[in-house]
Amino acid sequence: MHDGVSDRAAGLTSFRRYTWWAVPGTTGAVLVLLVGSWIVDADLPAWARALAVAALATETTASVVLLGGRLAQGPGDDERPELPSAGWLSAAATATVVLAVLPLAWRNYGLWAVAPAVTVAIGATYLRAGTRRWLIGGATVLAVVPGGAVSLAQGDGELAYAALFPAGLVAFTVWMVLGPLWAWDVAGRLDRARRLEAELAVKDERLRFAADLHDIQGHHLQVIALKSELAARLAEVDPARAAAEMREVRRLSADALRDTRAVVHGYRRTTLDDEIAGAVRVLAAADIDARMVLDPTAARTDLADSARHLLGLVMRESITNVLRHSHARHAEVDYRVTGSLARLRVSNDGADAHPAGAAGTGLTGLGERLRAAGGELTWARDGDRFVLVASLPTASTTSSASTTPSALPESGATR
Incomplete structure (x- = not known):
């Protein structure tokens, strides 16, 4: 079954109407015109004429019904078509059989x-x-036999026509x-x-929206929870500092x-510069000694906006993981450009040995997005130290993969 509205939209x-008239309609018309004219014009006895008329009516009706049934299965069903009614x-x-034997008996080799x-x-x-293919090939070959046999038996000198024309007619009709x-099936x-x-486009957009929403809510809510806890202790x-934290x-x-509103409207972009600046404030608020190593040449490097967006997402995810999955006292952010690669390295101590919910897909999804953009994302734990490294080509013309994730990050832990 097919959606009528969608079918109309696709033309x-x-x-379907054209194909019906081109196949069942034309087939029935050809049968009636060719065989019907022979029945009317040929010198046939009454019994043969009546038999031929009945056979023609049956053949025409059955042809229209069977071809109409094949079209009713819908386009694209040629690989596994449903078998027709055995009665028809x-x-x-x-x-x-009747319409073949009668003309052949009257030596009408063309009909x-x-x-x-x-x-x-x-x-x-x-x-x-x-x-x-086997049916068509076999029928074409066998079509040579009846007319040729009758012509040889009669000795009328029309052997070539009687043998070859029916074979060509079968091949042409099938074609x-x-x-x-x-064409209908294609x-x-x-x-x-x-x-x-x-x-797929709708699903990709949902994944993109889910990933951006995860990045926003996961990061902001983690920092809000941290500062709220700090304000409660102060x-x-x-009280003055507690009030400042609540502000x-x-x-x-x-x-x-x-x-969140920007994500809904589709114009939010995370940038590396903003995320690095925000990381300094967030880590300081968490009493984490943060060391920033920023290559001066990196700021002057022509890095595509999409690449800065991706690295910004990595920066945000890594800081969120430091707050969520570690008891870090020291963290280091190193961003530099080496050759044709922009490289961001984030490390921290105090990493949890078995962080809760470690099966999340935040880093995995980001890794797939960086690989699609020609870069790479790796992370490793050495004792209580966790190191994350992201790299992207400086001349990257990152495709839509930078905005369309390959995996849906979970709302829980992401490391």
Whole structure:
């Protein structure tokens, strides 16, 4: 079954109508015109004429029904078509025999193969490609025999015509019937590919939104929790500093709200410079001795905005992990440009041996995004020390992979 609205949008409704008239409609019309004119004009006895009329009506009806049933299965179903009704197949086969024997008995070598050719073409539409080729090839070869045998027996000198014309007629009829159906099936596969592409685009956008939301909420909420805890401890011993920390919490909450709105509207971009500056304040608030080593040439390096965005995400994720998965007293951020690579290294002590929820995918997802941009993200634990290194080409023209994640980060732990 196919969605009618989607079919109309893709133009399949008009194409279905055209294909119906081009295949079942034309097939029925050709049978009626060719065989019907012979029945009317030929010098046939009454019994033969009545039998031929009944067979023609049966063959025409069965052809239209069987071909219409094949079209009703929908485009793109040629690989595994459903078999037709045995009753209609039997009716078509019986009528075919009558419409082949009668013209052949009156030595009409050009007409006797019309009904068999139509029946073979109809049968071929319901078969898979391999079986279909055997049927068409066998029918084409066998079509040489009846007319040729009758011509030899009669000695009328029309052996070549009687043998070769029916074979050519079978091949031509099969081609004319299968051609439009092949186009119909190709159109169906293309339409399915179009729908799948649209679904994937929606899923990719959801993943991008989820990743950006994770980056914002995970970082901001972790810092808000840290500062709120600090303010609670200072409330009695240093009310002024506690109030300052709560003002900072209010500012962070406003920033989180603003960034969330920006994600919804699709224009938020994280930059490395902003994240490094924010990391200094956050680590200091957590009483972590932070050492920043920034290469002066790195600021003058022509680094693509998408690369700065990716490195900013790495910086934010690493600082969030320092706060969440360690009891760090010292941390170091080293950013420099070496050759054609921009390299960001973040390390800290006090790493938890078995951090809760360590199966998260934050770093894994970022690693996939950096690899898609031509870079690399690695991390390792040595004792209680955790080291994360990210690198990107300075001339990177990072593609949409920088904004579309390959994996959905979890809302929990990410290391």
